[in-house]
Amino acid sequence: MSPAGLTYDRSAHDAVELIRTKRDHGRLSQEQIEWMIAAYTDGFVGDEQMSALAMAILLNGMTREEIGHWTAAMIASGERMDFSSLRTPDGARRLTADKHSTGGVGDKITLPLAPLVASFGVPVPQLSGRGLGHTGGTLDKLESIPGWQAELSNTELLRQLDEVNAVICAAGPGLAPADKKLYALRDVTGTVEALPLIASSIMSKKIAEGTDALVLDVKAGSGAFMKSRADAVELARTMVALGTDAGVSTTALLTEMDTPLGLTAGNAIEVEESIQVLSGGGPADIVELTVALAREMLDAVGISGVDPAENLRNGRAMDSWRRMISAQSGDPDADLPQARHSHTITAAVSGTVTRLDAMAVGLAAWRLGAGRARKQDSVQAGAGVRMHAKPGDTLTAGQPLFTLLTDDEHRISRAAQSLEGAVDVDADGGPHEAPDLVFDRISAADLTD
Structure with missing residues (x-):
């Protein structure tokens, strides 16, 4: 896990030359890309020049080959992790599997998924992040568990994988530092949406992480x-x-995110819901997606013909959860934090729910204190939104629709405003057909140049 060194010739290329090439719909060579990433990470290329190139990429795109070189250059800016020391008692190499989600509302899937896959003997090195804006962060959720620690050294991470099979922790600063610098720049220059840079940002960290198999949960809505x-x-x-x-x-897996996942959006309340899933219960959509992703991860490392849902029912996934939490100094038996204030919003009319807007729920949870506007902001462990009805459910006027939770009572009115118009109800009470939660699957076999 040694960090890679950055070596480059400052005079080999010129940033303006590269900007003009991409501005004029040209292709950047591998050497040009490697030079640009190294020079920018080192500070030789300034923010204004990288901003111009990022905007050119946003407008004109990149080829598969260019994106591959860009991703490799970002990986080379830091360390690469190595899990090859993980072995079975007879000396065979143990293959690792990981999952990455592009983010959504109520997306707590990592919490039950990592211990579920680990319960089949597969090491799961889940390096996760904190939330920003309306999407929650896995580490924020887990930090609501008393004592739980997100920061692990590489040695501690490897030991926990070897002994427990599952770890969810913060990524160290040595993984793809070029991406960290570039992402901060994209955030303030209107280039976050550049698809080649989104893809390379995610994959540079995941490839540098060193996992053998990766399953992506790409959300739309x-x-x-x-x-x-x-x-x-x-x-x-x-x-x-x-x-x-x-x-x-x-x-x-391509998954639907017009509707929030599960019945909670927050931190401690999402942990609570994840524990329900690990106990063999929980909302049907959380169970469905957790099992679907687990099956993909197990297949990718050669474990097929098993039903992941069985380990949710028989308690083995829960046993993995308890070991994983305890290994990171958390108390799996401790009471989770609860918000000091709550407010219930009731249904105005009777009928069948036909729409529940995920963005509105995410904004409400954020305004209640479950999320952050800036990376340095703190979050409230107990804040969030409980949903009492989802599309397909029937309502009676006056029935609870949402419960808003927060430690700061003054946050409630703005959060409630976020939810105005978030729910559609069919007063005729007709049946509602929900879209498929998983609507597509893409593997290497589906790719064309």
Whole structure:
């Protein structure tokens, strides 16, 4: 896990030359890309020049080959992790599997998924992040568990994988530092949406992480980063290609995010719901997606013909959860934090729920204190939104629709405003057919140049 050194010749290329090439719809060579990433990470190329190139990429795109070189250059800016020391008692190498979600509302899937896959003996090195804006962060959720620690050294991470099979922790600063610098720049220059840079940002960290197999959960809808299914499919294909070209077994599930996942959006309340799933219960959509992703991860490392749902029912996934939480100093038996204030919003009319807007719920949870506007902001462990009805459910006027939770009572009115118009109800009470939660799957076999 030694960090890579940055070596480059400052006079080999010129940033303006590269900007003009991409501005004029040209292709950047591998050498040009490697030079640009190294020079920018080192500070020789300034923010204004990288901003111009990022905007040119946003407007004109990149070829698969260019994106691959860009991703490799970002990986080379830091360390690469190595899990080859994980072995079975007879000396055979143990293959690792990981999952990445592009983010959504109520997306707590990592919490039950990592211990579920680990319960089949597969090491799961889940390096996760904190939330920003309306999408929640896995680490924020887990930090609501008393004592739980997100920061692990590489040695501690490897030991926990060897002994427990599952770890969810913060990524160290040594992984793809070029991406960290570039992402901060994109955030303030209107270039976050550049699809080649989204794909390379995600995949540079995941490839540097060193996992053998990766399953992507690429979401589309109002509560997702990619609003249209077409854009989500393009992003998924790009990331599967990057992983495949780098030697990582990579597949993607395309999943619906017009409606929040589960019945909670927050931190501690999402942990609570995840524990319900690990106990053999929980909302049907959370169970469905957790099992679907687990099956993909197990297949990718050669474990087929098993039913992941069985380990939710028989308690083995829960046992893995308890060991994983305890290994990171958390108390799996401790009471979870609860918000000091709550407010219930009731249904105005009777009928069948036909729409529940994910973005509105995410904004409400954020305004209640469950999320952050800036990376340095703190979050409230107990804040969030409980949903009492989802599309397909029937309501009676006056029945609870949402419960808003927060430690700061003054946040409630603005959060409630976010939910105005978030729910559609068919007063005739007719049946509602929900869209498929998983609407597509992309593997290496589906790719064309």
